[in-house]
Amino acid sequence: MTIPFPLGSTGPWAAAGMIAAIVLASTTGEVLTAAAMKSIGDLDEIRARSGMKGAIRAVVTCPLFFAGVGFLALAFFALLFALNHLNLSLVAPASASLTLVTNAVAGKLFLHENVDRRRSTAALLVCVGVYLLAH
Amino acid sequence: MSHRLTARQYCILGLVALCAPLGDTFLSRGMTHLPPISLAHPASLVAAVFTPWIAVGIALLIGFFASYLTALSWADLTFVLPATAFGNVIVALLSKFWLHEPISLERWAGVVLITVGVGFVAHGPALTERAPAEPVQDVSPMEEERVR
Numbered sequence: 001m002t003i004p005f006p007l008g009s010t011g012p013w014a015a016a017g018m019i020a021a022i023v024l025a026s027t028t029g030e031v032l033t034a035a036a037m038k039s040i041g042d043l044d045e046i047r048a049r050s051g052m053k054g055a056i057r058a059v060v061t062c063p064l065f066f067a068g069v070g071f072l073a074l075a076f077f078a079l080l081f082a083l084n085h086l087n088l089s090l091v092a093p094a095s096a097s098l099t100l101v102t103n104a105v106a107g108k109l110f111l112h113e114n115v116d117r118r119r120s121t122a123a124l125l126v127c128v129g130v131y132l133l134a135h
Numbered sequence: 136m137s138h139r140l141t142a143r144q145y146c147i148l149g150l151v152a153l154c155a156p157l158g159d160t161f162l163s164r165g166m167t168h169l170p171p172i173s174l175a176h177p178a179s180l181v182a183a184v185f186t187p188w189i190a191v192g193i194a195l196l197i198g199f200f201a202s203y204l205t206a207l208s209w210a211d212l213t214f215v216l217p218a219t220a221f222g223n224v225i226v227a228l229l230s231k232f233w234l235h236e237p238i239s240l241e242r243w244a245g246v247v248l249i250t251v252g253v254g255f256v257a258h259g260p261a262l263t264e265r266a267p268a269e270p271v272q273d274v275s276p277m278e279e280e281r282v283r
Contacts, residue, residue, distance in 0.1 A: 030212060037207035044143075044205065059204065100216060107213040114263040118255055119213050125252030126220045132245030133223050 015090070018082040022095040025078050027102040029071030031110050036064035038111070093134035097127040140261050144209065147202045151215070152222035154199035160226065161192030210261040217256045224249050 040046070040058050047055040059065055082091045104123040108115040115123075140148070165188030173179075183189055206215045224246050230236040238246075 030216070033204070034207045034212035034215075037204055040208060043208040100220070103216055104213050107211065111212060112263070113211040113213050114260075115213050116259070118259045119217070122217045122252040122256035123213065125248045125255065126217045129245040129248030129250075129252060130220060130223060132241050132248065133227055134245075 015086055018078070018086060019091065019094050019098070021078045022075055022082060022091070023098045023102055025071050025075035026095070026099050027106050029068050029073075029075055030099075030103055031068075031106045032064055032071060033068030034107070034111060036062045036068055039064060089134075093131045096134060097131040100127045100130065140210070144206075144261075147206050148210075148215070148218055150202040151199060151206055152219040153225060154195045154202065155219075156222040156226040158192045158195030158199055161188050161195060165189035165192055211263055214256055214259070214261045217252055220249050221253045224253075 036059075037043070040062055043055050043058070046058050050057075079091065079095065082095075100123050104115050104120060107113040165186055166183070168188065169183055169186070184193065203215070203219075206219075210218075227238060227242060227246050231238045
């Protein structure tokens with residue numbers, strides 16, 4: 001029997017789990033990184049005040065930043081693992097577009113960003129657009 | 136405060152949008168031109184880093200991360216991510232007009248949707264308004280004396 005095209009030899013639940021792992025790790029990483037950068041302040045101003053070294057020091061001395069980068073690295077390895085079992089045509093559009101939606105929700109919940117109708121519509125349009133473009 | 140962006144900040148968002156897809160393209164091109172790499176010979180993976188296409192790809196991705204961090208320091212995550220998705224459109228247009236790849240109707244629909252979405256978010260404020268921090272309460276003369 002031939003294997004259905006986008007799932008390769010993996011079942012639909014396993015595929016959903018792999019994509020969910022990428023989306024979860026990526027969203028956590030993005031939110032932690034964004035929180036770190038907000039706690040540091042405007043990098044352009046820091047660079048103007050204390051030079052490039054000062055800006056780099058401000059970033060690398062923030063523990064939240066490293067937590068964010070750790071989760072982004074986890075997302076990268078989850079992506080590699082998923083690509084080993086699933087086709088790129090499924091993994092890339094699904095993870096990229098779902099991450100946009102989860103980031104909008106996480107931004108509102110954890111970063112208390114003002115995700116108004118304009119931003120949620122934009123996230124939805126870009127999400128569908130990325131899916132169509134990469135599919 | 137409307138939190139409108141300056142021309143310099145738009146340039147940084149442009150760098151985020153451009154560097155990521157271009158870096159990925161350079162890495163992909165570099166890796167496909169190399170012979171298959173096996174985990175039994177990890178040194179060949181290290182050697183791959185120094186080939187021109189991959190080195191340029193890595194430089195572009197470092198540029199992407201630096202400009203992405205800078206953008207996050209003055210704009211919301213929910214603003215930066217949709218706004219920089221325009222890079223996907225640029226790559227689609229480059230592949231059509233530079234590499235002469237065919238683009239299906241579905242992909243053109245994707246290009247239009249992303250463009251509209253980016254237009255939507257770019258016209259709004261980049262940063263959420265925050266209530267000003269609570270002012271420090273005045274210390275009473277008695278407490279001031281005690282501190283002294």
